[in-house]
Amino acid sequence: xxxxxxxxxxxxxxxxxxxxxxxxxxxxxxxxxxxxxxxxxxxxxxxxxxxxxxxxxxxxxxxxxxxxxxxxxxxxxxxxxxxxxxxxxxxxxxxxxxxxxxxxxxxxx
Ligand code: AMP
Numbered sequence: 477x478x479x480x481x482x483x484x485x486x487x488x489x490x491x492x493x494x495x496x497x498x499x500x501x502x503x504x505x506x507x508x509x510x511x512x513x514x515x516x517x518x519x520x521x522x523x524x525x526x527x528x529x530x531x532x533x534x535x536x537x538x539x540x541x542x543x544x545x546x547x548x549x550x551x552x553x554x555x556x557x558x559x560x561x562x563x564x565x566x567x568x569x570x571x572x573x574x575x576x577x578x579x580x581x582x583x584x585x
Contacts, residue, residue, distance in 0.1 A: 479572035481517045495546065499538035502546065502577070511580030512553050516542050522573045525562040539575045546577055553579035 484491040484503060491503040494514055505513040518535040522528060528536075539558075547553050556579035561568040 479521055480570060481515075481572040481574065482521050485517070485519055494550075495542065497538070497542070499535055500542050502542060505576065509576075510557075510578040510583065512550060512556075512578070514546065514577045516546075516558075516575040516577055518573060523571045524568060524573050525560060527573075535573075543575065543577055547579070550579070553577070555579065557583050 478486070478488075480489065481501075483489045484493075485501050493501060493503045495502040498519070500516050500518055502514050502516050505515055516539050518532075518538065520532065520535060522532055522535065543556065543558050547556055556577055559576040559578065560573065561576075562573070
């Protein structure tokens with residue numbers, strides 16, 4: 477069964493997509509926690525960081541590169557928090573690995 481994020485990648489369900497390249501897609505979180513809250517999602521369906529195969533680490537690089545790009549292109553996102561919940565007890569609820577890109581407010585240290 478496809479994850480909800482794969483359905484967004486395949487344009488089967490709508491999302492507010494803000495960027496995309498061969499490795500990742502970026503769309504606005506439906507329940508934003510900060511003024512700027514987007515999700516950076518690998519186009520490969522990988523459950524969590526624990527499940528990464530050696531060849532999957534290219535997506536870790538792609539997430540960092542996209543975070544840098546977003547910080548340079550989204551006004552107010554020059555400083556940001558990148559958060560990955562990996563596992564149910566860590567708060568993960570969508571089991572298609574993704575990074576939360578949070579910005580636009582002063583975040584608690
Ligand atoms: P996590 O708890 O780390 O797995 O984060 C899942 C995130 O996905 C939550 O912040 C949700 O608000 C967000 N989310 C769930 N469904 C959608 C959707 N259809 N479009 C955009 N964001 C979503």
